[in-house]
Structure formats: structure tokens, C-alpha cells
Amino acid sequence: MRxxxxxxxxxxxxxxxxxxxxPGVSESTRQKVLLASKQLNYELxxxxxxxxRSSRRTQTVGLLLPSVSNPFSAExxxxxxxxxxxxGVAVFAASLDDEPxxxxxxxxxxxxxxxxxxxxxxIASNQAxxxxxxxxxxxxxxxxxxxxxxxxDAVVTDNAVGGAKAAQHLYEVGHRKIGYLGDRTDxxxxxxxxRGFIDALSELGISTASIPVRENLHDVESARLxxxxxxxxxxxxxxxFSSQNLVTFGCMRALRELGxxxxxxxxxxDDFTLSDMVDxxxxxxxxxxxxxxxxxxxxxxxxxxxxxxxxxTYIVETTMIIRGSGEIPPAx
Amino acid sequence: MRxxxxxxxxxxxxxxxxxxxxPGVSESTRQKVLLASKQLNYELxxxxxxxxRSSRRTQTVGLLLPSVSNPFSAExxxxxxxxxxxxGVAVFAASLDDEPxxxxxxxxxxxxxxxxxxxxxxIASNQAxxxxxxxxxxxxxxxxxxxxxxxxDAVVTDNAVGGAKAAQHLYEVGHRKIGYLGDRTDxxxxxxxxRGFIDALSELGISTASIPVRENLHDVESARLxxxxxxxxxxxxxxxFSSQNLVTFGCMRALRELGxxxxxxxxxxDDFTLSDMVDxxxxxxxxxxxxxxxxxxxxxxxxxxxxxxxxxTYIVETTMIIRGSGEIPPAx
DNA sequence: TTGAAAGCGCTAACAC
DNA sequence: GTGTTAGCGCTTTCAA
Numbered sequence: 001m002r003x004x005x006x007x008x009x010x011x012x013x014x015x016x017x018x019x020x021x022x023p024g025v026s027e028s029t030r031q032k033v034l035l036a037s038k039q040l041n042y043e044l045x046x047x048x049x050x051x052x053r054s055s056r057r058t059q060t061v062g063l064l065l066p067s068v069s070n071p072f073s074a075e076x077x078x079x080x081x082x083x084x085x086x087x088g089v090a091v092f093a094a095s096l097d098d099e100p101x102x103x104x105x106x107x108x109x110x111x112x113x114x115x116x117x118x119x120x121x122x123i124a125s126n127q128a129x130x131x132x133x134x135x136x137x138x139x140x141x142x143x144x145x146x147x148x149x150x151x152x153d154a155v156v157t158d159n160a161v162g163g164a165k166a167a168q169h170l171y172e173v174g175h176r177k178i179g180y181l182g183d184r185t186d187x188x189x190x191x192x193x194x195r196g197f198i199d200a201l202s203e204l205g206i207s208t209a210s211i212p213v214r215e216n217l218h219d220v221e222s223a224r225l226x227x228x229x230x231x232x233x234x235x236x237x238x239x240x241f242s243s244q245n246l247v248t249f250g251c252m253r254a255l256r257e258l259g260x261x262x263x264x265x266x267x268x269x270d271d272f273t274l275s276d277m278v279d280x281x282x283x284x285x286x287x288x289x290x291x292x293x294x295x296x297x298x299x300x301x302x303x304x305x306x307x308x309x310x311x312x313t314y315i316v317e318t319t320m321i322i323r324g325s326g327e328i329p330p331a332x
Numbered sequence: 333m334r335x336x337x338x339x340x341x342x343x344x345x346x347x348x349x350x351x352x353x354x355p356g357v358s359e360s361t362r363q364k365v366l367l368a369s370k371q372l373n374y375e376l377x378x379x380x381x382x383x384x385r386s387s388r389r390t391q392t393v394g395l396l397l398p399s400v401s402n403p404f405s406a407e408x409x410x411x412x413x414x415x416x417x418x419x420g421v422a423v424f425a426a427s428l429d430d431e432p433x434x435x436x437x438x439x440x441x442x443x444x445x446x447x448x449x450x451x452x453x454x455i456a457s458n459q460a461x462x463x464x465x466x467x468x469x470x471x472x473x474x475x476x477x478x479x480x481x482x483x484x485d486a487v488v489t490d491n492a493v494g495g496a497k498a499a500q501h502l503y504e505v506g507h508r509k510i511g512y513l514g515d516r517t518d519x520x521x522x523x524x525x526x527r528g529f530i531d532a533l534s535e536l537g538i539s540t541a542s543i544p545v546r547e548n549l550h551d552v553e554s555a556r557l558x559x560x561x562x563x564x565x566x567x568x569x570x571x572x573f574s575s576q577n578l579v580t581f582g583c584m585r586a587l588r589e590l591g592x593x594x595x596x597x598x599x600x601x602d603d604f605t606l607s608d609m610v611d612x613x614x615x616x617x618x619x620x621x622x623x624x625x626x627x628x629x630x631x632x633x634x635x636x637x638x639x640x641x642x643x644x645t646y647i648v649e650t651t652m653i654i655r656g657s658g659e660i661p662p663a664x
Numbered sequence: 665t666t667g668a669a670a671g672c673g674c675t676a677a678c679a680c
Numbered sequence: 681g682t683g684t685t686a687g688c689g690c691t692t693t694c695a696a
Binding site for chain 1: 688689690691692
Binding site: 357385 | 688
């Protein structure tokens with residue numbers, strides 16, 4: 001900046017004014033400065049500036065996801081980037097990988113870089129570790145799951161209603177015995193999906209005890225085995241509801257292996273690529289990661305810009321997408 | 333830091349030494365400082381430190397991808413993160429979205445945040461705009477495509493050999509008339525895949541003129557239409573090779589619509605989720621984004637740490653994965 | 665409309 | 681082993 005000032009024959013503060021597009025600079029000096037900065041290929045140092053700037057903003061936020069390569073997370077990431085890059089805000093993205101210790105160390109890494117705010121997918125059983133910083137008024141928005149042990153904005157899918165939609169749909173198609181295949185029970189979202197599903201069936205007059213439930217399925221293979229077990233049991237269900245993509249894939253495998261893919265109905269939670277290219281197409285309760293990301297970005301920016309209303313949880317609805325597998329009637 | 337120093341009853345430089353784990357501090361003072369920093373919930377400001385640090389490193393790198401939500405890109409991102417987070421380096425990720433202007437503006441955003449280096453997927457026809465900075469010795473590694481107009485490290489898939497593998501495989505299965513469905517011809521990788529494919533067939537004695545080629549297919553729908561057109565033409569091919577995922581999906585749709593999915597062979601470039609759940613499973617030439625990301629991260633860090641050997645292009649081989657669609661013999 | 669001086673949080677250089 | 685001073689690139693304050 002000194003060099004640019006010298007070349008343009010002005011003071012360093014004038015260069016600062018021009019680069020920050022502050023008013024109060026004559027057009028002629030502005031041009032001189034612009035020319036000089038172009039010649040020296042000068043670029044304002046955003047972080048150095050934030051050091052002395054009263055707002056202390058670094059125009060940087062942190063984003064913590066289960067994994068940047070998980071399609072659902074990646075879609076959220078993209079939506080946030082779209083909203084934030086317009087405002088000149090850059091995103092630090094990091095993956096958690098189901099390791100609670102990483103949650104804390106990644107948050108520390110963000111804090112050490114003085115992010116203006118963070119969007120986090122909570123994974124540890126308690127998010128109180130963010131509190132000391134949070135009391136520093138660092139804006140935080142949680143996504144996918146609500147935080148435990150601290151109050152903050154959250155943007156989540158309506159998991160319970162999504163589960164209920166699946167139950168109701170399969171009921172309307174005529175099913176009375178529907179199996180549930182679920183994720184780890186210590187995951188809040190998985191519990192909500194099951195709750196919505198079970199409660200809805202219960203309200204429709206189906207006894208809870210009669211619902212085959214298999215949980216703690218964490219990958220395709222465990223889901224496949226659980227589905228096979230359920231489907232080859234004494235009094236097998238005529239339809240399945242799977243709480244998550246990998247579980248859905250496992251169910252698809254099992255149904256196909258048993259030759260039941262056109263006999264037993266399937267509704268999966270969460271949409272996926274090629275869901276319409278398999279046989280039959282898979283009916284899903286779709287989440288809307290792009291809405292979650294956009295809303296999280298908007299809330300975060302509002303907080304950063306001073307919004308002080310009480311923390312709130314924003315709920316994003318699911319959408320049922322009918323593709324065939326969920327419309328198979330029960331075998332006569 | 334001043335506050336911590338005051339609380340611990342030491343000088344500010346001692347705090348700096350402790351926080352940076354520099355040697356030459358007695359264990360007792362170290363403990364005092366650690367305690368004080370814990371009490372004040374103090375976190376070193378990485379960026380402020382870089383200002384005066386002789387290396388000027390910010391422990392931050394920029395990553396520019398076609399889109400953070402594209403599975404191939406996301407996998408590269410993940411692999412880079414894995415390698416870099418171990419070294420305490422944070423990643424700024426940004427999406428390009430096929431807009432050449434964004435390439436320049438995102439690079440400027442990275443530079444304004446004083447990243448230690450960048451990994452870029454080039455998209456503009458010329459990357460010379462990075463040169464002025466590059467001459468500042470800012471390390472840059474290109475991925476997926478080699479840069480044009482400047483010399484720098486690059487990590488790319490062996491696209492030509494991948495195309496040749498597909499050609500050879502289909503030839504060995506007995507096909508003599510194989511259609512090619514390709515992406516935009518202004519994309520280097522697409523051109524390479526075609527070149528490898530065509531050259532291999534040519535070497536196998538198939539006249540180039542007899543190969544049906546459809547290009548500039550940018551999405552599923554355009555690919556589907558092109559495939560239908562080719563397959564319903566006078567003398568249709570008995571096999572197809574598609575240069576990219578979306579094109580592969582379009583071909584799958586077309587084959588299924590025409591009832592040819594068990595009659596006409598298909599090999600796709602690039603692997604995808606559920607490729608084994610469709611009917612038939614899709615044989616692909618798989619790329620290895622995790623290797624590309626890991627290698628790019630390794631090269632970038634080496635450059636940042638002073639490696640000054642001449643720029644080099646690293647080539648990551650493809651792997652053919654046989655799943656059924658590519659093994660369908662030509663109709664008698 | 666412009667610029668000089670102080671200082672943001674930190675590290676380098678050097679003194680003690 | 682420890683502290684002091686200067687200064688990184690910038691913005692703030694305030695005077696001209």
C-alpha cells in the first residue's frame with residue numbers, strides 16, 4: 001500500500017480510501033491510485049485490514065459438515081457459497097467424520113482465523129464447548145440438528161413430519177404392515193424420523209408392537225442384511241421405510257436379491273441421484289439442502305450484521321417424490 | 333495476548349513462545365501461560381501472526397472447483413482436506429460454475445486473503461491472469477486440466493488412455509461399430525477422451541469415418557436425444573461410449589426407452605453411485621478423485637515449503653470397472 | 665479532499 | 681530463559 005501511495009504520489013490513507021471505495025476522494029486522485037495499484041498488481045489485504053477495523057470483520061465464515069464429499073452436505077455448502085460469495089464472504093469448509101473431537105478442534109481452527117461466524121452440523125452430544133466463544137457474541141447457526149446445551153439459531157429438516165408422510169402414503173396405498181429400517185439411534189434426526197413414522201402409523205390405528213423395526217444400520221451392507229432378515233421372517237412386512245440413503249440402498253439390494261422389488265413397496269428418506277433410473281424408481285421423502293444452506297447463510301449474515309432477536313429454529317419441510325416403489329400395493 | 337501475559341505475570345513474547353510451542357521456555361512459566369490462556373479462553377490469531385512472521389504463511393490455501401457440490405470435485409476436496417488439516421492448513425473452497433470471469437474474481441478473493449497457495453481447476457481458455465501473482469512465487473497446482481499460458485504443476489487423469497481402454501474393451505467384446513457421445517469440445521479433458529478412444533479404434537483397424545460421434549452434449553437431456561438419434565439411425569452402433577457422467581445417464585435413459593439396455597453395450601467415463609444398482613450395471617472407466625486430491629495437496633505443500641524443481645504434470649491412471657453393460661456382445 | 669500518527673495482534677531481532 | 685522494541689499492512693482518529 002505504501003508503494004502504491006508513493007507511485008501515485010498520494011498518502012497511504014488515500015489509497016485505503018480508494019481500495020475500500022470510501023467516499024471523499026476526488027475522481028482524479030482516484031484514477032491515479034487505481035492506475036498505480038494496477039501497475040503494481042496490488043491487492044488489498046483483507047485480513048490485515050480487519051485487525052484495525054472497528055467491526056473486526058474478516059469477511060470469512062467457517063462451515064463444519066459431516067463431510068464435504070457427502071452429497072447432502074455438499075449441496076448445503078454450495079447454497080451457502082452462492083449466498084455468501086455475493087457479499088464477498090469466503091468460506092472455510094471442514095469435515096467432521098463422525099469424530100466428536102474433531103468438532104472441537106475444527107471450531108478452534110476457525111476461531112484462530114477469526115471467522116465472522118460459523119455454521120455447524122453438531123455431532124458431539126453437547127455443544128457447550130462453543131459457549132465461551134459464543135458469549136463473545138460470535139454468531140453461530142446450527143444445521144441439520146439442533147444444538148444441545150446452548151441456545152442458537154438452527155435450520156433443520158422437518159424429520160418427524162417427513163417420517164409421517166412416508167407412513168401415511170404407504171398406508172393409503174393399502175399397506176398395514178410396514179417395516180422400519182433406521183440409522184444410529186443416537187442421531188437426533190434418525191430418532192425424529194422414526195418417531196414421526198411410528199406415531200403416524202399409530203394414529204392410523206396400527207399397533208406399534210406389530211411394526212418391525214431394525215436400527216443402528218450405518219452402511220449399505222448392514223441395511224441389506226437387516227432388510228433380508230425382515231423380509232424372510234415369518235410374517236414379513238409388505239412395505240419398507242428406510243430412514244437414510246445408505247439404508248435405502250441396502251433395502252434396494254435386498255429387495256432385488258429376493259426378487260421382491262416389484263412386490264414389496266419402499267419409501268426412502270432423502271433423495272438421491274438416479275433414483276428414477278433404478279427399477280422401480282424409488283419414491284422418496286426429499287430433503288431440501290439448497291434451502292437449508294440458503295437459509296443458514298441468510299441467518300448467519302443477519303446475526304453478523306447485528307440481528308439480536310432471540311435464537312430460533314427454522315424448519316424446512318420435506319417433499320414426497322413419487323417414482324413407483326412406494327406405490328406398489330400389498331400382495332393379495 | 334497482552335492480557336494473557338499480564339495474568340500470567342510474564343512478557344508478551346513469552347506468551348507468543350508458548351502458544352507457538354517454541355523452545356526456550358521453562359516448564360513452570362509454560363504452565364503459567366497455559367493456565368492464563370485457558371482462563372481467558374485465548375486463541376492465537378493465526379492471520380495477525382502471519383503479518384510479521386518471516387515466512388508470511390497464513391496456513392490457508394484456496395481451492396477452486398467446478399462446483400463444491402459436484403461429486404467428483406467434492407471427493408477431491410475431501411482428499412485435500414484430509415491431507416491439509418493434518419498440517420493445520422485450512423481450505424477456502426469456491427465454485428466456478430463454468431463462468432470464466434468467476435475464475436479470475438475467485439482467485440483475487442483468495443489472494444486478498446493471502447493464501448499460501450492455490451489449487452485450481454482451470455476453465456478459462458488461458459490462465460495467464462494468474463501469472464502476475466505466480467511470479468510473486470505463489471504456489472499453484474492445477475487439477476483435472478493442465479493450465480494454458482503458464483507453467484505450473486498439474487495433476488490430471490489420464491483421459492486419453494481412459495478413452496482407449498473403453499475402446500479396446502468394447503472391441504474385445506466383439507464390437508466393431510461403437511458410437512461416441514461427448515461433452516463440450518472446448519473442454520480439454522473431453523477432447524482427450526475422444527482422442528484416446530478414436531485413436532485406439534483406429535489402431536485396431538476401424539475406419540475413423542465409420543465411428544458415429546455426437547458432441548457438445550452438456551446435460552442428461554441433450555445426451556439422451558443424441559443417443560436416441562444415433563441408435564435409431566440407419567446403421568446403428570452396437571455399443572456406446574459416453575465421455576462423462578451426465579452423458580452416461582442420458583445414454584442409460586435412451587437405451588432403456590428403446591428397450592436396448594440389454595442389447596447395446598455401454599461404457600461410461602467416470603464412476604458414479606448406484607452404477608451397480610441399475611439394470612444392467614454400468615461398466616465404467618473410473619477416475620480417482622481421492623488420488624488427485626491427495627497428490628495435489630502434497631505437491632502444493634511441497635511448493636509452499638520451498639520445493640523449486642521445474643513444474644511437472646502428474647498423471648493419475650484410470651481403472652476399468654466391469655459391471656455388465658460393457659460386456660454385452662454385439663447382436664448377431 | 666487529504667494525510668500524519670497511533671495502534672490492531674502478533675513475531676523478529678536483539679538485549680538482558 | 682525472558683522481555684523490550686520495532687514494525688507487518690492496514691484502519692482509525694484527527695488535524696490540516
